[in-house]
Amino acid sequence: MKLIARSRSMRIIDKTAAQVRSLTPAEDALLVDFATGGLTGPRLLQANQMLMKVRNANQWLACDCRTDALPVLNVTLNGNTGTLFLKNNPGTAEHAPGCPFTKDEQEAAERAQAPVQPVAWLPPDTPLRLIGDFRTGASTSTNGPGERREQQRLLALLLTWIETSGLNLYATHLKQDLTGQFAQLRAVASRYPLVERVPASNYLETRLDMKHMMMLKARLREATIFGNHRRHGLLLDCIDQIKGRKVFHYRSEDGFDFQGHHLYWGGQRTCGPLLTLALYSPTTPGSHFFELIHVASVPVLSRGHLFPVYRDEEREPLKALVSLVDWMASKGVKVQMRRPVVGGQLMDELVMTSDQDRVLSISLLEQPIGPEPDTENFKRYADFKSPETFRKFVAGFFMRER
Ligand SMILES: [Zn+2]
Numbered sequence: 385m386k387l388i389a390r391s392r393s394m395r396i397i398d399k400t401a402a403q404v405r406s407l408t409p410a411e412d413a414l415l416v417d418f419a420t421g422g423l424t425g426p427r428l429l430q431a432n433q434m435l436m437k438v439r440n441a442n443q444w445l446a447c448d449c450r451t452d453a454l455p456v457l458n459v460t461l462n463g464n465t466g467t468l469f470l471k472n473n474p475g476t477a478e479h480a481p482g483c484p485f486t487k488d489e490q491e492a493a494e495r496a497q498a499p500v501q502p503v504a505w506l507p508p509d510t511p512l513r514l515i516g517d518f519r520t521g522a523s524t525s526t527n528g529p530g531e532r533r534e535q536q537r538l539l540a541l542l543l544t545w546i547e548t549s550g551l552n553l554y555a556t557h558l559k560q561d562l563t564g565q566f567a568q569l570r571a572v573a574s575r576y577p578l579v580e581r582v583p584a585s586n587y588l589e590t591r592l593d594m595k596h597m598m599m600l601k602a603r604l605r606e607a608t609i610f611g612n613h614r615r616h617g618l619l620l621d622c623i624d625q626i627k628g629r630k631v632f633h634y635r636s637e638d639g640f641d642f643q644g645h646h647l648y649w650g651g652q653r654t655c656g657p658l659l660t661l662a663l664y665s666p667t668t669p670g671s672h673f674f675e676l677i678h679v680a681s682v683p684v685l686s687r688g689h690l691f692p693v694y695r696d697e698e699r700e701p702l703k704a705l706v707s708l709v710d711w712m713a714s715k716g717v718k719v720q721m722r723r724p725v726v727g728g729q730l731m732d733e734l735v736m737t738s739d740q741d742r743v744l745s746i747s748l749l750e751q752p753i754g755p756e757p758d759t760e761n762f763k764r765y766a767d768f769k770s771p772e773t774f775r776k777f778v779a780g781f782f783m784r785e786r
Contacts, residue, residue: 392447392448392449392480392483393406393407393409393412393448394406394407394411394412394415394445394446394447394448394485395407395445395446395448396438396443396444396445396446397443397444397445397446397456398442398443398444399442399443399444399547399548399550400508400548400572400575401446401454401456401507401508401509403446404441404443411434414427414430414431414434415431415434415445415470416484416485417431418431418435418470419470419484419485420484432468435459435468435470436459436468436741436743438459439458439459439461439468439737440720440737440739440741442550442553442722444456444457444458444459444473444727445457445458445459445470447479447483447485449479449480449483449485450477450479450480453477454476454477454507455472455476455477455478455479455483455485456472456473456476456477456505456507457470457471457472457473457476457485458470458471458473458724458726458727459471460724460727461735461743461745461761470485471727472485472487473504473505473726473727474503474504474505474726474727475503475504475505475506475540476504476505503536503539503540503543503649503725503726504536504537504540504726505540505544505547505726505727506537506540506541506544506576508548508575508576509575509576509577510576510577511577511578511579511580512537512541512576512577512578512579512584513534513537513578513579514534514537514538514541514578514616514618514663515534515614515616515663515665515677516534516614517612517613517614518614518668518669534678535644535645535647535678535680536647538647538661538663538678538679538680539647539648539649539680541576541661541680542620542649542659542661542680542681542682543649543682543725543726544726545569545572545573545576545661546659546682546690546692546725547724547725547726548572548575549565549568549569549571549572550568551565551568551569551659551684551690551691551692552691552692552722552723552724552725553720553721553722554691554706554709554720554721554722555709555713555718555719555720555721556709556710556713556718557713557718558720561688562622562687562688562690565689565690566590566620569590569620570585570588570590571585573585573588573618578616578617578618579610579611579613581609582609582610584618586603587600587603587604587607587616587617587618588617588618588619588620589617589618589619589620590619590620590621591619591621592619592620592621592623592631592633592640592660592662593621593633593635593636596619597619597640597664597674600617600619600664600674601664601674603617604616604617604664604665604674605672614665614666614669615665615666616663616664616665616677617664617665618661618662618663618664619661619662619664619676620659620660620661620662621633621659621660622657622658622659622660622684622687622690623656623657623658623660623681624656624657624658625655625656625658626646626648626653626658626660626679626681627639629641629642629643629646630642631660631662631676631679634687640676641675641676642662642675642676642677642678642679643667643675643676643677643678644663644677644678644679645678645679646678646679646680646681647678647679647680647681648680648681648682649680649681649682649683649692649694649725649731650694650695650731652695654683654693654694654695654696655683655696656683657683657684657686657687658681658682658683658684659681659682659683659684659690659692660679660680660681661679661680661681662676662677662678662679662680663676663677663678663679664676664677665677682725683695683696685699685702685703685706686699686703689706691706691723692723692725693723694723694731694732694749695732695749697748697749697750698732698748698749701748701765701771701774702734702748704771704775705721705734705736705778706721708775708778708779709721709736711779712779712782712783715783717738717782717783718738718739719736719737719738719782720736720737720738721734721735721736721737722734722735722736722737723735731753732747732748732749732752732753732754733745733746733747733754734746734747734748736778736782738782742781742782743761744761744762744763744778744781744782745761745762745763746762746763746764746765746778747762747763747764747765747766748765749764749765749766750766751766752764752766763777
């Protein structure tokens, strides 16, 4: 008797994990050869063109090697060499044994050595379980072994929502006001259940103030849908700063206390504005007293533009780049700028892409992370004489004729 092996194939997905299309057998074979390093010449070029299209469309690749989970890969640009490669998303499922897209040893080693662990991508339609249930018995300690993982999940959720809602992508024709940006975040939240059958968007307020906390509390108190799970909701807002265990909003001088930890992106605190996601729950079983538990924050460009920044020093040059992108659009040159917050190689990496396939990877930091660049595809703001020479370079890069 012959065993028929499950045929493995790849498909292109968008960041809500919805299928865009499956790959043809020829495309799939091309990617297998690409992933295993077996391509040269025109076939390598063909693979690169295909991957660049996926990347520019803000899409990912999903591998069908398993029936019970979905390993997801992104197309990453090595800013140093200008080459593309396939990278398994942090936190994504392992491939089936023998799958050619298995996380390679180098990838695993890189991760172990990275000073800051990359944040996991959280797949939609999977219960988040951001907070453990109250344990029966004496201990209500908040330092259990699952505690650290819970906190990390809150930050992972915030970054996943930023990535999925497209807040980390700027293009003139996609510009949205603040209401539109929060609407995107709420739409994404509807795909993320807190626990089984409880979409996060049902217990999410996008204002962090007393009034909205009271509204959320009232809904949580009446909720029966949590069953035996600890009731909890989320508050998401752009705030001024987090100091000690207090969150400070622009609208009020009195901060809001939180019980647990502040998770911040990038291993270092950055001043506001911060897009902040807070977990809201009773502190003891049966209590009607709700509190902010953990908060996660990601610095953003400004109060009106929630584009993620890694460090405060990026804000001024980034604002200049936004107006440059707008100016180029007015001249008919469409350029989009993206910061990959999930699956990116380096946190300071900003990738600018034109619809004519030109790609420029830049770091705006005074001391960029990563190795010395040696190609035309990666530039450091710090290496330019002035903001004006940088601006001229970027404009020239995208606007010069081929
Ligand atoms: Zn696989």
